[in-house]
Amino acid sequence: MDPASQDINLNSPNKGLNMDHSDNLSDVQVEGAAGNVAHPLPPGLTEEEAEELRTELTKVEEEINTLRLVLSAKEKHASELKRKLGLNPLNELKQNISKSWQDVQTSQAYKKTQETLSEAGQKTTAALSTLGTAISRRLGDMRNSPTFKSFEDKVGNLKHKVVGPRGNGDAVSSPTDTTPTQDNPPF
Numbered sequence: 001m002d003p004a005s006q007d008i009n010l011n012s013p014n015k016g017l018n019m020d021h022s023d024n025l026s027d028v029q030v031e032g033a034a035g036n037v038a039h040p041l042p043p044g045l046t047e048e049e050a051e052e053l054r055t056e057l058t059k060v061e062e063e064i065n066t067l068r069l070v071l072s073a074k075e076k077h078a079s080e081l082k083r084k085l086g087l088n089p090l091n092e093l094k095q096n097i098s099k100s101w102q103d104v105q106t107s108q109a110y111k112k113t114q115e116t117l118s119e120a121g122q123k124t125t126a127a128l129s130t131l132g133t134a135i136s137r138r139l140g141d142m143r144n145s146p147t148f149k150s151f152e153d154k155v156g157n158l159k160h161k162v163v164g165p166r167g168n169g170d171a172v173s174s175p176t177d178t179t180p181t182q183d184n185p186p187f
Helices: 047-085 089-105 108-143 146-163
Strands: none
Touching: none
16 A cells, blocks of 8 residues: 555544555654754764763762762651651751841841940930920929919819818719609619
């Protein structure tokens, strides 16, 4: 059967049947196949040098894989030791944070910042104290002023008229004050 008359429909029930197997595919070169040099040698590199580099690359890749396996085994061993010692990731995190905080506190930047903030706090305290003293003095001056004396006298007279000549601390009851009874609840 000649290849032009073959059924190439992949959904056909006849696909692959009646194929002529006389054509040998070994004549067709496949890129990247074994024995086929797909990549030309770089300039100045002989076939022997390229083969030597390939061998060395293979050895290095094998060493890398071996080291990965060794590292994995060491990590498993370390985690087993930590488990036996009762060290869990949370405890390690706490220790790391504690150590980091200690490192921060001993750093020059932290010490300088702490000193600066301490000085700023002292200056702020002094300024607020001065402000408080100034306000107290100003209120004392205001209380001794004739305007305040006049206002104080007027409030005293008004109090005397409303409350009467009773002493301080005596409660004044208003005529509308009544004790609620059961018949008249407050709400």
